Amino acid sequence: MLRGLLASHSRAADGRRTRCPARANRGTSVGVHGRISVTQVHTELASTAAPRRSPAKRTLHHIVRTGVVTVTGIIGFACVAWWAIATLAGLSLIVVTTGSMSPTIPTGAVVVARSVPASEIQTGQVVTVPRTGSVLPVTHRVIAVDDVPADREARSLTLRGDANATPDRAPYVVRDAQLTIASAPAVGSVLQALDSRPLHGLLVVVVGAVIIWTFWPPRRKPDAA
Structure with missing residues (x-):
């Protein structure tokens, strides 16, 4: 009988020793899977939140648009x-196409002029007046001002270019x-x-293309799965 009790106790102990590793293995398996899941969740959250935290970079599209x-x-x-000032003050732009006023006003310069009555013109001033027999006016310096007996408002102006003898x-x-009133060299050549007309058409095409490209909505990158 004693031998039977010892045998039963031995089998029970062996059974407990056998089952314990199984429970330990199951516990270890659960722990490993739990850590993997937590790691995956943290990784996904980090990858999703990272773009939000990173500062926005100024792209070429944004720079061109600005x-x-x-x-x-x-x-x-x-x-x-310019339109407001020219309208109120009666200003106009005159392009100089010859060098008769050089070096004061060289060829290709632009002149800012104001319309004045002939009675206000004085010797030494530079004026632009119509030229007889030509479509283009003349811009020269006044060297003499004489009255016109038949017309009190008119004046007879003797002009000479600074480069002319x-x-x-x-x-x-x-x-x-x-x-x-003022002049600027080389600006007249740019205005001409x-x-x-060919340059007008080219500018319209280029400017239109740049404006369309600038304000076209940027292509969005698809979200990563």
Whole structure:
């Protein structure tokens, strides 16, 4: 009987020793899977939140858009300002195509002029007046101002270019003239180039393409699965 009890106790102990590793293995398996799941969740959250925390980079598209808006605004403001000033003050732009006024006003310069009555014109001023027999006016310096007996408002102007040794052939009888206020070299050549029709068409195409590309919605990258 004692031997039977010892045998039963031995089998029970062996059974407990056999089952314990199984429970330990199951516990270890659960722990490993639990750690893997937590690691995967943290990795996915980190990958999702990372773009939100990273600072936005200025792309070429954004830089060009800002530049186009800025340049367009400046040009628009300058055009409106010039139109308002020219309308109120009676200003005009005159392109000089010859060198008769060099070096004061060289070829290709632009002159800002204001319309004044002939009675206000004085010797030494630079004026622009119509030229007889020519579509283009003449811009020369006044060297003499004489009254016109038949017309009190008119004046007879003797002009000469700074680069010329002699005065113009005949005086100019005018009732008003364009008085030079300021001049800028080379600007007239640029204005003449911009006034050509082929360049107008090219500028329209280029500017239109840049504006469309600038304001076209950027392509969004698909979200990673």
